[in-house]
Amino acid sequence: MMNYSSGPPRPGTPHGDEGRGRGRDDAAPAVRARDLTVVRGSRTVLRGLDFTVPRGQVTGLLGPSGCGKSTLMRAIVGTQAKVTGTLDVLGLPQAPGSARAGGTPIAGHPTLRTRIGYVTQAPSVYDDLTVRQNLDYFAAILHPGRAAADRRHEVERVLADVDLTSHADALAGNLSGGQRSRVSLAVALLGTPELLVLDEPTVGLDPVLRRDLWQLFHTLVAERGATLLISSHVMDEAERCHRLLLMREGEILADDTPDALRTRTGSETVEAAFLHLVDAAIAAGRTKETTR
Amino acid sequence: MSTTRPAPTGALNLSRTTATAARVLRQLRHDPRTVALMLLVPCLMLLLLRYVFDGSPRTFDTIGASLLGIFPLITMFLVTSIATLRERTSGTLERLLAMPLGKGDLIAGYALAFGTLAIIQSALATGLAVWFLGLDVTGSPWLLLLVALLDALLGTALGLFVSAFAASEFQAVQFMPAVIFPQLLLCGLFTPRDAMHPVLEAVSDVLPMSYAVDGMNEVLKHTDMTAAFVRDVLVVAGCALLVLGLGAATLRRRTA
Numbered sequence: 424m425m426n427y428s429s430g431p432p433r434p435g436t437p438h439g440d441e442g443r444g445r446g447r448d449d450a451a452p453a454v455r456a457r458d459l460t461v462v463r464g465s466r467t468v469l470r471g472l473d474f475t476v477p478r479g480q481v482t483g484l485l486g487p488s489g490c491g492k493s494t495l496m497r498a499i500v501g502t503q504a505k506v507t508g509t510l511d512v513l514g515l516p517q518a519p520g521s522a523r524a525g526g527t528p529i530a531g532h533p534t535l536r537t538r539i540g541y542v543t544q545a546p547s548v549y550d551d552l553t554v555r556q557n558l559d560y561f562a563a564i565l566h567p568g569r570a571a572a573d574r575r576h577e578v579e580r581v582l583a584d585v586d587l588t589s590h591a592d593a594l595a596g597n598l599s600g601g602q603r604s605r606v607s608l609a610v611a612l613l614g615t616p617e618l619l620v621l622d623e624p625t626v627g628l629d630p631v632l633r634r635d636l637w638q639l640f641h642t643l644v645a646e647r648g649a650t651l652l653i654s655s656h657v658m659d660e661a662e663r664c665h666r667l668l669l670m671r672e673g674e675i676l677a678d679d680t681p682d683a684l685r686t687r688t689g690s691e692t693v694e695a696a697f698l699h700l701v702d703a704a705i706a707a708g709r710t711k712e713t714t715r
Numbered sequence: 716m717s718t719t720r721p722a723p724t725g726a727l728n729l730s731r732t733t734a735t736a737a738r739v740l741r742q743l744r745h746d747p748r749t750v751a752l753m754l755l756v757p758c759l760m761l762l763l764l765r766y767v768f769d770g771s772p773r774t775f776d777t778i779g780a781s782l783l784g785i786f787p788l789i790t791m792f793l794v795t796s797i798a799t800l801r802e803r804t805s806g807t808l809e810r811l812l813a814m815p816l817g818k819g820d821l822i823a824g825y826a827l828a829f830g831t832l833a834i835i836q837s838a839l840a841t842g843l844a845v846w847f848l849g850l851d852v853t854g855s856p857w858l859l860l861l862v863a864l865l866d867a868l869l870g871t872a873l874g875l876f877v878s879a880f881a882a883s884e885f886q887a888v889q890f891m892p893a894v895i896f897p898q899l900l901l902c903g904l905f906t907p908r909d910a911m912h913p914v915l916e917a918v919s920d921v922l923p924m925s926y927a928v929d930g931m932n933e934v935l936k937h938t939d940m941t942a943a944f945v946r947d948v949l950v951v952a953g954c955a956l957l958v959l960g961l962g963a964a965t966l967r968r969r970t971a
Contacts, residue, residue, distance in 0.1 A: 463971050504969040536815040547806030551742045563734035564816045
């Protein structure tokens, strides 16, 4: 994170890296990764990433397909195997490396499961249930002891959030692709999670819906104090984020605000800034190879 | 060090289990054709069998009783393997396991839902066979139903387990002949097990379906619960639990 930010250099920052874990949960950033590495099969998908995701902001995770965005998100929500390094989510250890040394690797901190909302790239809902039945079920799993009236109320709320109230009784399988992905998003909004991890939530949506969803994302941050990590490969969405993580081939190229990125690279748009950084990275890679 | 063991994992939560069972049944309700096939096909097969063995009612008794144990196993195997495969491939399993759902809740929910269906299926088939097709049972039809239910659980367990090794519906369906047919051939349906080649007889001794069929035949021939019946029931139930445990181990919160 610190490599590009305007903040002070890593060692001995006033934020106090050393104090982490000891302070209160909510004082910590939403996500803090140190040397985060993920291996899938024989391929290293994420290579020693260092970054933080600040609370109460929309952080965009951008990069070409296959650069490791989804893997990074799965690591954060605790469904990715073979995660090494340190990964603290909402102040709690989420990677085996974050657990105490020698301890059994823990498969994600269990209390995090109610505090993180996760939307996979492909909508993960039951096609043979109606929208409302899908939401009822997932709400029952999240908070089993809840009164039925409260649960209904919450289901109505998330239906309104994603603008699907009029389709509540339609079978999910009969909806359009964009509608199904909004059902999937609605499931993640159940239980008012502190951290929302959304993998390409706006793919295949028309411009009006995309605008509405981005308005919803900003409302979630402003009114409910949520933290959002949103991946996209559409660069124009980057302008709507507070912070950006630019990824390429399992590495983080930049971690900054959109403005700072444009200024630093002397580019008009985030897209141009990204291309500039990619070219720089490729050039740096070449020099490394030739000097070897 | 208690923090290294996530407490809610694996622990059974009643309302999450029943919510899961209700969800599975609700999914089936949107698919009436599957439900109709599950309930009616065994009845039709028994009806067919009754008139195939029109001249030898004794044969119908043996084969009919065996089939009352085999149908629920096969149906539940197929339904569960496809249902859990769909759960794995659609991403809903990943989503559920990223939520505070115990693996036990999920498995128990499936077992509960398909168990309910199995009870209905077996009740229909047993009722038809005993009261309308003249299947001659010496023991109590309730015991037939008990064995049928355990067989259904075993089918659910096997289906759940093999779905972990299937990457597609094509593969899942092919596991049916691979897992079920050998048991079908060796369970004593076609030839008494003690008349088989000794090697095959030994193999059949370790296959759970043999005990399901033996249990059915015990009820057929004896008025009381025999020791052999109790053994058969325990073996089938034990196998079902063992395979359910193996199935639970294939549900991973973290996947590559």
